[in-house]
Amino acid sequence: MHLSPHDHQWVVVHTRQSPWFLGMFDGLMVMPLSEYGTSHTALVQWPPTTYFNSHRHDGSEEIFVVEGVFSDEYGRYRQGSWIRSPHLSQHQPFSAEGCLILVKTVHLLI
Numbered sequence: 499m500h501l502s503p504h505d506h507q508w509v510v511v512h513t514r515q516s517p518w519f520l521g522m523f524d525g526l527m528v529m530p531l532s533e534y535g536t537s538h539t540a541l542v543q544w545p546p547t548t549y550f551n552s553h554r555h556d557g558s559e560e561i562f563v564v565e566g567v568f569s570d571e572y573g574r575y576r577q578g579s580w581i582r583s584p585h586l587s588q589h590q591p592f593s594a595e596g597c598l599i600l601v602k603t604v605h606l607l608i
Contacts, residue, residue, distance in 0.1 A: 504534075505534040505535075507534075509531075509532050511529070511532075513529060513531075513541060516529055517529070518543065521542060522550075523548065523550060525544070525545040525548055526542060526543070526544060526545075527542070528540050528541070528542050528543075529541040529542075531600075536557065536604055536605040537602065537603070537604045538602070538603050538605075539600070539601065539602045540601055541564070541600055541601075542598070542599050542600075542601050543597075543598050544566070544568070544593040544596055544597045544598070544599070545596050546593065546594065546595055546596040547593075547594060548592060548596070549590075549592040550591045550592060552588060552589070553588065553589070553590075554586060554587070554588040555583050555586065555587050555603075556585070556586075556605055557585055557603060557604045557605040558582065558583060558585055558603070558604050559582075559583040559587075559602070559603050559604075560581070560582050560583075560601070560602045561575075561581045561583075561599050561600070561601050561602075562579070562580050562599065562600040563575050563576060563577050563578065563579045563580075563581075563597060563598075563599055564577065564597075564598040564599060564600055565577055565597060565598040566593060566595050566596050566597030566598060567593060567594070567597055568581070568591065568593055568599055569591065569592050569593060570589040570590055570591045570592065571590055
């Protein structure tokens with residue numbers, strides 16, 4: 499489910515006006531959209547030739563490709579693709595062409 503049934507806060511983000519922040523790697527730009535409990539949703543802009551470290555998910559991650567091509571060792575995901583990475587899955591994402599993705603992560607409470 500995209501939104502928790504317990505999250506009753508109305509949030510509106512004007513993505514053409516909201517600020518972008520530096521991401522975890524040079525060139526990555528992040529626009530936070532929403533946060534509830536352990537769930538975080540953001541837009542992430544990847545410039546061409548961005549390669550991310552291999553990592554394991556502590557919880558799940560969902561990605562929707564808004565523009566460009568997002569890739570990992572399992573495939574190339576063009577605009578309109580949706581990828582779901584379950585808890586403890588691992589991958590090494592990159593974007594040769596550059597892309598804009600919508601990312602939702604849900605971290606597990608331990």
